[in-house]
Amino acid sequence: MRKFFLFSFIWVATFISGYWINTSWFSDKQPAQPIAFSHRIHAGENGIPCLYCHIYAERSTAAGVPGVQKCIGCHQIIKRDAPEISKVADYWERKKPIPWIKVHNLPDFVYFSHKRHIRAGIDCNSCHGNVAGMDVITRVSSLKMGWCIDCHMSHNVKNGRDCWTCHK
């Protein structure tokens, strides 16, 4: 009987450790991008404002990712020969868009409007974390419903708990 409890304890322990390994090392919080673009250099050191690249954030539900044309705009002159930037130039010659991997991925049935949140005075960092300090974009918040509800409750948003506010 004692052996039985021992085995079950081992099994549970290894199960939890397996789960922990997955979430910490193989997590999708920090996917590898085709080009190692560093927000720290752009937004941190050079202080480029978020809305310079993500231009649609204030006008539409989607924030939008800058086109290759915007990258080439600067990088035709600045550090053309750096290995990562030559990759950008290569995409520009082939007129192919850069296939970025989505880090903050909301399901289809969610209606999340960047415009409404920015115009309500929510700063980008409160959801995306200190992007200016990140070399590789990592998802700081869970983007799960509980997280949204807490924020809505703390800011006591009008109709914040109404399902049709966020569900399509």
Place this chain on the structure above:
Amino acid sequence: MSRFLDKLFARFNIYREPGYYGKYDYKWTIVIDLDKCDGCEACVIACHAENNLPIVGEEECSKNRAFNWIRIERYVEGEYPDVRVKFIPILCQQCGKARCEVGCPTYATYHNQDGLNVQVYNRCIGTFTCATYCPYDVRHFNWFSYKWEAPLEQQLNPDVTVREKGVMEKCTFCIQRIRAGKDHAKDEGREVTDGDIQPACVQTCPTGAMTFGDLNDPESRVSQLAKSERRYRLFEDLNTDPSVIYLKRVMKQT
């Protein structure tokens, strides 16, 4: 002692009263003038275009599983030659005291501050209770996960979820258009004015039989129409407090 009991039950009564809040922000209402409605079904197709309603095919239609969030019901009186035909568009009445809100076990349908009967597709697990309790038969069930062939899916409206199998759905008074109207009004820093927001069926009705508006604001077109002496509501005696007001049809009685 009775005051204490009232306070106790008051809390419980609020909870029991569907809508849970004293007063709504808006009381969205549709007034349908049956004397103008000519049964042309433009609203039915506009609803299909706006809300990603699937096509079920002939065999499923024979089992009465077609998706018409709004349908035109036709009642024929009398034999040839004095035949009298009457049309009435039937859509979800967004009832104030809705029977479906009582029935749903997983809180997938409830009454929100807009005076609308919310149907949350994610939360629904398909126990059919709401559709059985609904006296107006306006709820439709996704019997299968329906497909849109090749380029037809490019027409799907991104503001409305495409429902998977096992989920109940119904007319939402085009919540995506209400939300876009409120969003637009908030951008311009003003309140939502009457006529700003129109569901797809009201917008396309060729005879102008349908009017949409907020019953709370007395100057709105809907409030004026609601004062007409021809006004009535469907199955008033069932005490479901529907938000769709019909205006009687002018017809010679036999």
Place this chain on the structure above:
Amino acid sequence: MLKRRDFLKALGLGGVGTGLGFMLGESIKTPATNLIPYVVPPEDIVPGVANWYSSLCTQCNAGCGIIVRVLEGRAKKIEGNPHHPVNQGRLCAMGQAGLQALYNPDRIKTPLIRKGSRQSEEFRAITWEEALSVLAENLMKLKIASNTEKLFLLSSVIRGHMGHLFETFMQNFGSPNYIQYDLFQHKELIFANKVSMGINILPHYDIGNTNLLLSFGADFLNTWLSPVNHSLGYGHMRQGRHGSRGRLVQIEPRLSLSGANADEWIPVRPGTEGILALGLAYTIIEEGYYKGQDINEWNKILSPYKPEIISELTNTDNERIRTLAREFASARPGLAIAGENAASYTDGVNHIIAVNILNHLADNIGKTGGVISNPEAPIKKTQSLKDIDALLRNARAGEVETLITYNTNPVFTLPHNSKIQEALENIPFVVSLSCFMDETTAHADLILPTHTSLEDWGDDISEPATGYNTATIMQPAVSPLYDSRNAGDILLSTAKRLGNRLQKNMPWDNFRDFFIESWKTIYEKQRHTYAGEPVFEDFWNKVLTQGGWWDQEKRTHQSIHFIKDNVKRFISSSPSLFQGNEDEFPFYLILYAHSGYYDGRHANLPWLQEMPDPMTSVVWGTWIEINPQTAGKMGIREGDLLLVESPYGKLHVPAYLYPGIRPDTVSIPIGQGHKTYGRYAGNRGSNPLDLLPGISRHETGTIPLNSTRVKITKSSEKGNLVKMEGITKEFDRQIVQTIPPYERRQN
């Protein structure tokens, strides 16, 4: 302590544990998706925010203006153009379903050429250069052999500049045979109005301001002329004016959708609508409502139409005719309209002229709430001098070398015994410019896919206009989905290939240049009359954003005067002729346009196939409407498959018991029965046009739809009638509550 065997077991369990833990972590993750940006972001597209482009609805010939919601390059919703004078922001069911023509899965994607003989159905995909060179080489052969008049161009009714392009192409090519053919061309109405009122464009029937509307077989709310504008008028007539409510009386053998909304339905015997109208006219004269000088002449003309004489013929009691005539004459303004059902008899023109006489005698012409003439359209309308009969005769005689068809489907809309298929067999080379593989395109040797209306340039004048001088512009809302081209581009590139005269007179290299240039000429010509923008570019942008070009207020237009003398020729006292003798074929056959499929062109749109028919709620099929009493006598139950025979054809159709039809009449909707028209319309239902005789009328050259009698026999199998209605009785549950009319409410 732990034995080796237990240690190994523990190790195995541990391995399984970690593996499962890892799997759990993996399964919760949402699958990684890409975020593809633009290479060069276009300036007018904001992802998530929709753009609205104004355009033209081509689902029927009314010419309403639409606005199309386009989100990231995909058309999502069509709505009426709020500024457009015809439909004022509203749209009918067919208009809403325009999107499914754009995104239809059965569209032809590349040019096709026939492989093997005409019977085999296979086609081979070829490139555009190859296809155009085949066409040009064939036409070059014609030019060299100098029998250029052997080229026939058959298109649908085109009123915009595309018609001009087709005309210039045919003139420069040297062939007079440009034919426009559609099932519902209202040619009888135009001819009758020209004869009786001397106007050659359709007048505006002002339904909105009339007090009593007599509709002789006009399904004006559903498919006749401009349904959305009529519906707007109907809504205004009923409840638009405070205190006064217009009345509608429908006079037709089969209760249509408009009849269902009427205050009274007079089930007149088929073919006698005109005679009833003349009876009413006679009563107006007799009771002295008509003040004109030529009263005795009218008295003489109309004398054989005393209500007592015609009441038996039209199967309506004469007292009702008298009271109706009195109401109509005293309803200032009243309006009488003769619709598709009245025009579809063999002598349809007589019926329309009779109604025009009634309008004239009741003094409704030129008054608001009556018949108002429309101003001259800004774009000159292309008149096709010949009609489909000419094509058939020439083809049978072997006179036709090459036939180019565009956007029309005569094989489906012409009856079998008009021998259209044999005619097409005779034509050595048939080219079809079309988006879908319909029956006519299936007969073609070369198929060139054209754009649908939402990805193409073009324009149209709305007929009947509403008193405004309207022209609507069609601009592409989305970039073309497939390798299709504008019909004008095809003709222009063949013109270039054919060289000399054609190339000289058609210098434009694509349809858009021709289109803008022709608008520039209109702009130059008309600039002094309307307060337009000084520069053409500003004018052009305003027109594109607004969706068309129309006057701000109604133009004054010449008054209509009634020509009495050439009307006498068209007054006949006998009812319309129906083929097939009385006793062998007991039932009159009435055909009508279905509110969804129109003349069969929209049968491949799934929304319209699944739209319950307003009067019978039948979906995905054809049905025959039969009076419940006659069905009872013949032992027919709902859904039984009936064999419908006319002297010219046979049809298997399920029965629908319809109380709103005369006992001696049956009616079948047009639109179904396609052989090859995509997955939604292919071999579904049956085409009632096959029952009709092939003869066409001499004045207008169109095929009369209500011109035969039929015999009904029950066939053995069970028909599949799919209908969405349960039981249409109300069991006094106060569902549709009614209130008596205003004047009866006081007592």
Place this chain on the structure above:
Amino acid sequence: MDTNISYKEINDDVIDAMTRTGPLYYVVLAIVTILTLLLFFLPWIYQIKVGQGVTGLNNPSYWGVYLVNFVFWVGVAHAGTLISAMLYITRTQWRRSVHRSAETMTFFALIIAVSFIMVHMGRVWNFYWVLPYPNQRTIWTNFISPLMFDVFAIGTYFLSSLIFLYFGLIPDIAAIRHRSAGWRRRLYVMLSLGWRGTDREWYIRDKAYMLFSVLIMPLVVSVHSIVSWDFALGIVPGLHKTVFAPYFVTGALYSGFAGVVLLISILRRVQQSSAKYITERHYDRIGITLLALSLLWSYLTILEIVMGLTSHSSFELEHLRYKLLNPGFAGLTALMIFSNTILPLSLSIRKVRVSITCQFIISIFILTGMWLERFLIFGTSLPRKFLPYAWHDYHPGWVEIAITAGSFFLFILMFMIFMKIFPVISITEVKEEWTDS
């Protein structure tokens, strides 16, 4: 009870019944498992994979054969509590050898009833949203919904019948603990919780048993009235009646008793040992209760129909016309009336009551009658709701029929497995009866 059976002989009888399994048992077991798989699980998985569209349900009539089965199986489950709890309190003698099989029938019928809730659900993979567990989304279930009452009621009923069954089993398992070997022994040792049979243990068990049967008493009434409120709380014309709660409870007890009769008759045929302990006296008593319940049920049915007739509302009258005059349903209604009211009247004759085959046939008729009664309630009221334009008939599809048949085989399968693991006749009860007489 003839008194020359010794304790040892009772124990041996029961153990033999469990351990000695002839080849016939295995053959029947194999057939039943295949049939259950083929008729119950495969069509269900097919329905989950493809969607609910494979059934015959359509727009107005959403609740069909699955709900009928759910109510039917909860009804059949009710007799278990009645016999074991109510009759234990009234110290009736004849329940001793019958109550264990009744309790197992309750337990298995409830399992099948819950599985029918799962089968009828559209998205069964989210069924746990019905349970009010705290979640990060801070969404609770809708506590004013009758289906939420169902979740609590059937949950408590399920647990209480399990515990009640287990309490009765402990002394039996202890009695046969040392006579078995291998895995049976290890199982019985664990399950008997170290029962030594001391007076103190007997005293606590009897007190607990009594307490439980008193506690379980309200369940007999509350569970099935809540199940009837699922339908009565809506305003559907045929279902919206106040008589539904007593009507369903009577129907439940009635079909439950018929189920028990069926079960013990089959048990007597299959296991010779149990034939000795279930005698005519038991059949006589059960026959009388069946007769009483059938009369009560008939009265309530007539009451329901009369309420509809005198209601002057066109909704009720149309529903009744559809139920009684429609050719399809009139036959079913007649069959229901015959098998539930007219046939059981023959139970008033003692000779009929005592003969096992008669009771067996009558209870089969009663069970089909009760199934039909529930089918007529949903099958005729939902297609004839308020708007005549939306009326459509309902015909069950093949998936529904297969799963219904499969559920009976599932019940037989579970019962056969239980028969071989635990004693179906309660040894302690039989010994007490032996000592009393």
